[in-house]
Amino acid sequence: MKGLTRRTALIGAAGAVTAPAAVSMATPASADTATTTASAEGRQAVSGPNAVLRTDLVTRVTPRNNWLVTAVAIQYAHRIDLRGVEIPASAFQVMATVGGRTAARTVTRAYTNTAAAVDDRTHPGRPGTHLIVELDPDDPNARAAGTDPLPLDRAYSVRQVADVRTPGGEPVLEAGAFASRNDGVISPVVDDFIACSFTDSTGFELDFRLYRPEGFTQHPQTRTRYPLVVTLHGGGEVADNNMTQLTGNRVAVTFAKPERQRRDPAFVLAPQIPLPRPMDGPDGTDWTDAEVQAALSELVDTFVSEHSRNVDKARLYLVGLSSGGRGIYSLLAKRPDVFAAALPTAGWGDQATMEKITHIPMWADHSIDDPVVPYREGRFGKPGTWTLMNALEAAGAHVSRGEWANDLPKAQFEARSRALLRQARAADSHVLFTSYTAGTTPVNPHFAWAQTYENDVVIDWLFDQSR
The missing domain is CATH 3.40.50.1820 (Alpha/Beta hydrolase fold, catalytic domain)
Incomplete structure (x- = not known):
């Protein structure tokens, strides 16, 4: 490689002088410092079996020149075992405020997972502390960016509007009055x-x-x-x-x-x-x-x-x-x-x-x-x-x-x-x-x-x- 005739600066790369810059569009708060709120626009109360610790958006870069919000990941205080119960998409309501307009996102499926990550399997669902609410990528308000990233901090709210019960009627996840706002944005890769x-x-x-x-x-x-x-x-x-x-x-x-x-x-x-x-x-x-x-x-x-x-x-x-x-x-x-x-x-x-x-x-x-x-x-x-x-x-x-x-x-x-x-x-x-x-x-x-x-x-x- 050719030699350099003047001083250069290479910042942020491995072996260089600065620490990596943050990549996430919003810095998530620690689950250990989750706070309790009591408004319809806040986080569910951190108590009881359905206590929500944090909520994150999950994005995906698609082949068709789109960066989209494709899921919401809800972390609960306790592990959730659905015991074979399938969560209906209608059990959750997701609203997005993007570009100054608020509109519903279409929920396509919901399932538990061990991490805040989408499971692309045909039949997902591992018992864990996370619930993944997948969203229709074809929704007109699904985009995460235009030329520049859109401001997605607290832009989404998600609320459980129907109970999820076992065939015998035992509650697995109960609906609540409060909606959770997203704490951060997770962009895999x-x-x-x-x-x-x-x-x-x-x-x-x-x-x-x-x-x-x-x-x-x-x-x-x-x-x-x-x-x-x-x-x-x-x-x-x-x-x-x-x-x-x-x-x-x-x-x-x-x-x-x-x-x-x-x-x-x-x-x-x-x-x-x-x-x-x-x-x-x-x-x-x-x-x-x-x-x-x-x-x-x-x-x-x-x-x-x-x-x-x-x-x-x-x-x-x-x-x-x-x-x-x-x-x-x-x-x-x-x-x-x-x-x-x-x-x-x-x-x-x-x-x-x-x-x-x-x-x-x-x-x-x-x-x-x-x-x-x-x-x-x-x-x-x-x-x-x-x-x-x-x-x-x-x-x-x-x-x-x-x-x-x-x-x-x-x-x-x-x-x-x-x-x-x-x-x-x-x-x-x-x-x-x-x-x-x-x-x-x-x-x-x-x-x-x-x-x-x-x-x-x-x-x-x-x-x-x-x-």
Whole structure:
């Protein structure tokens, strides 16, 4: 990695000088210091078998560019054993005050658990001190953010409005007059990223989030080397909140979720382009801005240098979507010997630079009917993915191509990806290109990435690459 000519500051990362910043949108109060209130807008009285200690919202980052409140987790003072009783959704009433408007949330199911966490099993329900009230993600007031996180502190109230009884009539959970307000917000995976900032050698500051693999956090002196995944967000996540690059879509969280970390433990570095707009980039929102790109490049160099015992320099990966895809094509051409592989989705770039990156393994994808970044024409006079792949091929890379619907069920989608990968391996090709048939990308044809980062075949392929 190149040396630094001026002093740099790397704040918040492991081995640096500051403690991790809080990630939760609201800092939960300790259950040991729960207080008693006696109003319909307060917490239930902390007494009796149904005493509520605290209430938390549970959020989820979804593939369709949404960060949603998907459940309420209620912690009781005593363990609850439903003894086989199923809690009807109608037993709980949940109201949300978001954006100055109060409206009901739709309860879909409720069950006990041992922790404040959603249980995705078909038949959940472990006896424990927590009750999980799941909410319909399609509710119009389900969102946890616009561009910036919404103020969700005490924004939700939940009240039990009907008794839950055994078939013999014995009460298990009794309805009450009081509603509980949420004490905090739990964001699985997102909460595992620490908030950091980096000031480069010119004084430009770039905020970023960092996920550190469990093996590293438990044993900071370990010499185990892990891959580093650098994620580049799209134009919609340009902000000063150091959050939206995690919650605007499932790029960064894909690589930090527990099931992926068990298979491929890795550092995940998610920087955010700051305000104000416009910057020097042609659309004012992308990673080709001179200051932003220089700071990003220096950030990666500095992080790898400061974690030289723990980062596998041969396995640095670059992934991104939309203007993040454009950033990939630009940065790879300028740093062609740094990254082991890349995943650019719905991006655009410069044909003339493709000859510099023919050796880099890449799996690109794009919706044929993308109206935001056109598949062939791209943006601002720069070509889209289809044209860039043609330029790569003209420069000597063999590109393996496939086309299928972007709304296929996961198993079918991955089967098509697996077939394309077999085709690439048979042809000794390290560049793959998936096109999504017009009319098959849900919500918006630009959101080609909704399936990309849920696709285990693609992510497994990425981690197989080494420089």
